[in-house]
Amino acid sequence: MDIYTIIFLALAVFIFLRLRSVLGQRTGSERPPYDRATREVLGGTQDNNVVPVPGTVINQSSAAPSADVGGAADRWKSVAEPGTPLALGLDAIAAQDSSFDPAHFLSGARSAYEMIVLAFANGDRRTLKDLLSSDVYESFDAAIKDRERLEQKTETRFVSIDKVELIGAEVRDGAEQLTVRFISQMISVTRDKTGAIVDGNPEKISDITDVWTFARDISSRDPNWKLVGTGSAS
Secondary structure, eight states: OOHHHHHHHHHHHHHHHHHHHHHOOOOSOSOOOOOHHHHHHTOOOSOOOOOOOOOOOOOOTTOOOSSOTTTOTTTTTTTOOTTSHHHHHHHHHHHHOTTOOHHHHHHHHHHHHHHHHHHHHHTOHHHHHHHBOHHHHHHHHHHHHHHHHTTOEEEEEEEEEEEEEEEEEEEETTEEEEEEEEEEEEEEEEEOTTSOEEEEOTTOOEEEEEEEEEEEETTOSSOOOEEEEEEEOO
16 A cells, blocks of 8 residues: 555544544434425424415524513513414413524524425425425425426516514414414516416516415424415405
8 A cells, every 4th residue: 555545544534533523423313314405494394294274494493492481571572462362372382392482483484485485486396395284285286287287487586575474373283383474575477488478577576475374293303394374465
């Protein structure tokens, strides 16, 4: 063995030992791996059994509590008024997960919203499967198939996402549910196979209000969320 081979072997051993010390060793009790983009944006669970109701990366496992878990009057300050159905619903969710942080959730929901809208426009089924419940995915997939049958393509571009706010929270049928209103501006146009416009305007900015519901199975070991319901509002 020449000197260069010895040097490369020594570097390989060094790198292996460093990675082992940083990442640790598998013990057999780790949670199954899941898509990194999903974890960072919506943290979609691997379960597709959440009942739909009228939302990348919402992982609550490491979030810090948003306020005193004792239920102080200003616990949900800037998110919900004390005593309102929203505040009571947030209390119920926090009782299931003391680390729940609405600001952290909304940040992730914003990213998830943009990711899902663009994935739908692009016909990206792989991304949608990671972020949607099975029922919602079936609806999105049916719309994509209709476009494909007509040989149409949709182009969507966000101009801005102006507001993301919680408007509903509850625990129902073993699932935590959070409903979010998104107010955004976007440009969307659908073209046929020749490039001719069949819907939308590439020069027009539309004001969009969407109301989406995200849910998490309380019994799941993975404290993550999926989009289980979509709606719109004027």
